[in-house]
Amino acid sequence: MFEVQQAAAGEWAVVAGGGRALLVVEPDAGRLRTLLPAVRAGFAETLDALVAGGLSRTPSFALLDASTDAVLLAVRGTASAVVTESGRERTVRATGVSSWVETQLTDAEAVSIGDGTSEGALPLVEGVVRATGLGWAAAERPEDVAATVAAPPKRERDTGPVYAVVEEPAQPDLQTRVPEATLGGVSAESESASEDADESATPETAGYDHLFGATMVRSVEEAAVRPEDEEAAPARIDLPGFITDSFPPAAGRLEGDHDGLTVMSGDLPRRSPAAEAAETPEPVPAREEFAVLLSDGRREPLSVPIVVGRAPSVTAVPSLHGARPVTLTSAEDDISRSHVAVVVEGDSVVVTDLHSRNGTLVVLPGASPQKLRSGEPTTVVIGTVIDLGSGATLTVEAAG
Numbered sequence: 001m002f003e004v005q006q007a008a009a010g011e012w013a014v015v016a017g018g019g020r021a022l023l024v025v026e027p028d029a030g031r032l033r034t035l036l037p038a039v040r041a042g043f044a045e046t047l048d049a050l051v052a053g054g055l056s057r058t059p060s061f062a063l064l065d066a067s068t069d070a071v072l073l074a075v076r077g078t079a080s081a082v083v084t085e086s087g088r089e090r091t092v093r094a095t096g097v098s099s100w101v102e103t104q105l106t107d108a109e110a111v112s113i114g115d116g117t118s119e120g121a122l123p124l125v126e127g128v129v130r131a132t133g134l135g136w137a138a139a140e141r142p143e144d145v146a147a148t149v150a151a152p153p154k155r156e157r158d159t160g161p162v163y164a165v166v167e168e169p170a171q172p173d174l175q176t177r178v179p180e181a182t183l184g185g186v187s188a189e190s191e192s193a194s195e196d197a198d199e200s201a202t203p204e205t206a207g208y209d210h211l212f213g214a215t216m217v218r219s220v221e222e223a224a225v226r227p228e229d230e231e232a233a234p235a236r237i238d239l240p241g242f243i244t245d246s247f248p249p250a251a252g253r254l255e256g257d258h259d260g261l262t263v264m265s266g267d268l269p270r271r272s273p274a275a276e277a278a279e280t281p282e283p284v285p286a287r288e289e290f291a292v293l294l295s296d297g298r299r300e301p302l303s304v305p306i307v308v309g310r311a312p313s314v315t316a317v318p319s320l321h322g323a324r325p326v327t328l329t330s331a332e333d334d335i336s337r338s339h340v341a342v343v344v345e346g347d348s349v350v351v352t353d354l355h356s357r358n359g360t361l362v363v364l365p366g367a368s369p370q371k372l373r374s375g376e377p378t379t380v381v382i383g384t385v386i387d388l389g390s391g392a393t394l395t396v397e398a399a400g
Contacts, residue, residue, distance in 0.1 A: 002064075002124050002134050012114065014131040015039050016124050019067030021134055022046060023079060023113050025059040032128050040126075043072050044315045051337060055099060055311060062113040066136055071108045072315070076100035084110040099311035099327065110137045289399035290349050290382070292342060295392050300326055301399055305343035307354070308394065310335045316354055317341050330390035334358055339388050340372075345379075349396050351386055352377045361387040 002014075002021045013032050015022040017040035026032050038049035043065040051058045060077025073092060075081055076099070081092045085107050094101045105111070114133030121135060290302040300306060305323040307314055312325035316338035323343075329335065336356035343350050353360040353372040360372045365383040372378055380386070386394040 002136050012130070012132050013128060014124065014134050015128050016134075017126040018042070020046065020063070020065045021113075021124075021136070022061060022063050023131070023134055024050070024061040025077070025079075036128055043074075044313055047074065047313060048337070051311065055333070061100075064111055064113060064134075064136060069106075071105040071111070072102070073105055073111065074100050074102045079114065082112040083108055084112075102313060102325075108138060110135065112136075290344055291397050291399040292386075293395040293397055294326075294328055295394075296328070299397075302342060302344045302349065305341060307338055307341050308388070309337050309339040309354075309356075311337045313338055317352075328388065328392050328394075330388070330392040332390040334390055335388050335392055340386065340394075342386070342394065348379045349381070349384075350377045350379055351384075356388075358389045361389075363387065 002016055011025045011027050013024060013026055015024065015032060015035045017036055020039050020043065022035065022039050024032075024035070026035070035046070035049055038046045043063065046063055050061060050063075058076065060079045061074075062076075062079040062081050063072075063074040064081070065072040073081060073083070075092050075094045076097075077094060079094070083090050083092060083105060085105070086109070092101060092103060112133070112135045114131075124134075292300050292302065292306075294300065305317075305320040306326045307317060307320070307323050308326045308328050310327065310329050310333065312327060314320070314323045314325055317323060320341060320343060323341070328339075334357070336354070336358070338354050339356045340360050341352045341354055343352075351360070351362060351372065353374050353376070355374045359374075361369045362372060362378065362380055363369045363385040364381060369387070380396055382396055382398050384396045386396070388394070
């Protein structure tokens with residue numbers, strides 16, 4: 001949420017939406033309505049909408065994007081911003097810059113744009129209003145607001161005593177008749193018949209079926225399992241012949257001094273110096289560094305990826321971490337704002353046309369010019385000329 005200083009009339013207006021706010025000099029109400037969808041869409045989309053009529057017709061503005069952890073700020077023309085970081089204030093202006101100043105605020109506590117005084121300020125989440133300034137504070141982020149919402153009270157646990165319910169044993173049914181033979185036990189005749197049956201049974205029973213249903217009571221000493229001869233030596237492992245024959249015993253070794261399983265260092269065949277030299281790895285060549293020579297005489301190293309154009313923005317290529325913008329203009333001013341990206345991948349230089357308006361040509365040494373496909377990375381070599389149009393070129397060179 002932002003705080004704006006409203007004005008009844010004037011050229012300055014605030015367009016807010018999607019966690020972003022734009023303070024711009026725009027007297028036309030219809031133009032302000034068209035800027036609202038761009039502000040909702042994103043930071044780069046808002047910059048594209050502002051420069052749609054050309055850089056010379058771009059009005060003074062200050063754009064603040066507080067939708068992410070890293071706050072983005074862009075200032076152009078007469079607009080200015082006061083940034084508070086770690087209790088200290090600094091002013092961001094675009095004095096002497098033909099395009100605009102773009103910076104990233106990682107530790108910003110508050111930002112005041114234009115007449116961003118807190119007196120008489122009104123809150124604004126989304127919309128378009130006439131205003132002379134706006135302010136933003138880090139404590140007003142959505143996640144901080146959510147942290148102030150009271151959590152529902154937790155339900156207290158029941159810590160009272162727990163009682164076990166013991167069921168009464170069921171009473172026998174008095175109407176059920178139990179046979180006397182069951183209650184009295186087995187008669188003597190039945191025991192005698194059972195003994196006769198056991199003597200007539202076959203003494204050897206195959207398998208363990210005769211043990212099921214019977215309980216065997218044995219002492220711990222009897223149940224212990226031991227080898228037949230505890231003093232017997234462990235069994236010798238018979239190795240295949242192709243292993244035992246590969247390492248013949250060393251000359252002069254006493255019989256019984258080798259167990260036949262351990263390979264001694266003296267048993268290994270000696271390696272020739274030529275074999276050791278052949279396996280020595282060759283030194284890895286040092287990584288070659290590159291640079292580009294711009295048509296205006298500047299030389300830019302490719303230690304980090306660069307984005308080249310008339311008003312480049314590193315947010316146009318979010319996949320290039322740590323990219324650096326490089327401004328390059330031409331007489332006809334027909335170079336796109338973010339025209340090409342140049343990055344070193346391994347030992348090669350890769351050029352990508354960033355969907356520029358007039359396209360990009362590359363001229364490899366000894367080859368005819370070819371046009372790059374938009375958004376498709378292309379590998380080039382040292383000596384390649386990257387033509388952006390109207391005489392604006394980049395030449396790939398070796399850094400040194």
